[in-house]
Amino acid sequence: MIQNFKVHSEEDFFDNGEEEVLNFYKMSRKLKQDTHNIYARLQSIKEDSNFVSYVFKIYSLVPKFANLRCGLWYHHSFDSTCYFKSTDGHSYHWQFSLNRLNLHVLKTALKKECLMIVDSTRKGKLFPDSFSKTIPIWCCVMNKVLSYLKFGEKKSNLKLPTWVHDTEKIQIEERLESWVDFVLNSGLDLKEFIEMYTKPLQCVWISRRTELENTSKFSLEGLDFIPIILVSASDPDHPIKTTSWVYIQGAGDDHDIELSRGKCVFLIDSKKHKRGLEEVLGEILYFIEQELEKEMNVYVLGRTGKNEEIVVGLAAMCSLFDSDNNFEKNKQNRDYTRQHLCDKQMIRKKLMYIQSFINDASPSRSMMKSLNRHLLS
Numbered sequence: 001m002i003q004n005f006k007v008h009s010e011e012d013f014f015d016n017g018e019e020e021v022l023n024f025y026k027m028s029r030k031l032k033q034d035t036h037n038i039y040a041r042l043q044s045i046k047e048d049s050n051f052v053s054y055v056f057k058i059y060s061l062v063p064k065f066a067n068l069r070c071g072l073w074y075h076h077s078f079d080s081t082c083y084f085k086s087t088d089g090h091s092y093h094w095q096f097s098l099n100r101l102n103l104h105v106l107k108t109a110l111k112k113e114c115l116m117i118v119d120s121t122r123k124g125k126l127f128p129d130s131f132s133k134t135i136p137i138w139c140c141v142m143n144k145v146l147s148y149l150k151f152g153e154k155k156s157n158l159k160l161p162t163w164v165h166d167t168e169k170i171q172i173e174e175r176l177e178s179w180v181d182f183v184l185n186s187g188l189d190l191k192e193f194i195e196m197y198t199k200p201l202q203c204v205w206i207s208r209r210t211e212l213e214n215t216s217k218f219s220l221e222g223l224d225f226i227p228i229i230l231v232s233a234s235d236p237d238h239p240i241k242t243t244s245w246v247y248i249q250g251a252g253d254d255h256d257i258e259l260s261r262g263k264c265v266f267l268i269d270s271k272k273h274k275r276g277l278e279e280v281l282g283e284i285l286y287f288i289e290q291e292l293e294k295e296m297n298v299y300v301l302g303r304t305g306k307n308e309e310i311v312v313g314l315a316a317m318c319s320l321f322d323s324d325n326n327f328e329k330n331k332q333n334r335d336y337t338r339q340h341l342c343d344k345q346m347i348r349k350k351l352m353y354i355q356s357f358i359n360d361a362s363p364s365r366s367m368m369k370s371l372n373r374h375l376l377s
Helices: 010-014 024-033 038-058 070-074 103-112 129-151 166-184 191-196 255-259 277-293 308-320 331-341 344-355 365-376
Strands: 064-067 080-082 115-119 201-206 226-232 264-267 298-301
Touching: 038 070, 038 298, 064 070, 070 115, 080 103, 103 115, 103 191, 103 226, 115 129, 129 166, 129 191, 129 201, 129 226, 277 298, 277 308, 277 365, 298 308, 308 331, 308 344, 308 365, 344 365
Parallel strands: 064 080, 064 115, 115 226, 201 226, 264 298
Antiparallel strands: none
């Protein structure tokens, strides 16, 4: 059995069963049967993450936080994480918890005079409740607390987005003073925050409907508040059906997606590259090698389970695995195999090994040519 580098049936992918089966085809058929499958979820996250990356470029100097849990899916590099619960902002169930004060967020915002938080939401909403109410409430409460401790007055107004009804806003405002007193009487040491506090925190909302062209020269100059930029990765206007998968809004906020954490999932989608898989195969193999060195399981997902996925698995086995089809842990041995031992005979032998598990594994001729050029040139 191949160690570490495996593709399982859907049951094995989500259950840590004792028996692991290498079955690309069965898994792919399972995925196609369910429009809300792991492939569609990951593709949806990939599309949403492109938007987040675009926003990050515009606000390149702003500290960036992922709101747990699903915010982490939308970019590979965050400065930190935070935890603002949507349930704390649910209509008529508003809460302010000392367990979720997120003081590290407050410290960064006051120090840098700006901060960005990324999250997503399910179908039917433009922003999650954590962005519509939880964080605006947090900003207002912390403003009042710090203003009182520094200037002797609880000076701050609740600023909610326009889509929150005035009736709800009034009822939230009625609870603000009790939440402020709750923090003031908690015994928290806020001295360092008091010293840094010069102007209030205020939310700014960015979504797929936001006109970003006019913000290409973002500057903090002249602002009389500290912007807490809330970026919703979700696209409520996305056409649901694409050519081969269904867009799922807020796919990162999903139980099945969470189950894949701790397992490295690699999506194969080479159509955007002029030379297809060949253009990115080196990068893919480097990525797989890094994950296998960390003793991660690597899962390669594609459309059919018979073509590109097989070639990626074959390339990895020829480059990274020993003659017994186990991951070669010694890097010098891996390098020697790539440079001196890899030939057409090895490729055929490894392919036959894969086909012993997947009877209909049939990578196209063009795919095999790309593989040969990569491994043998």
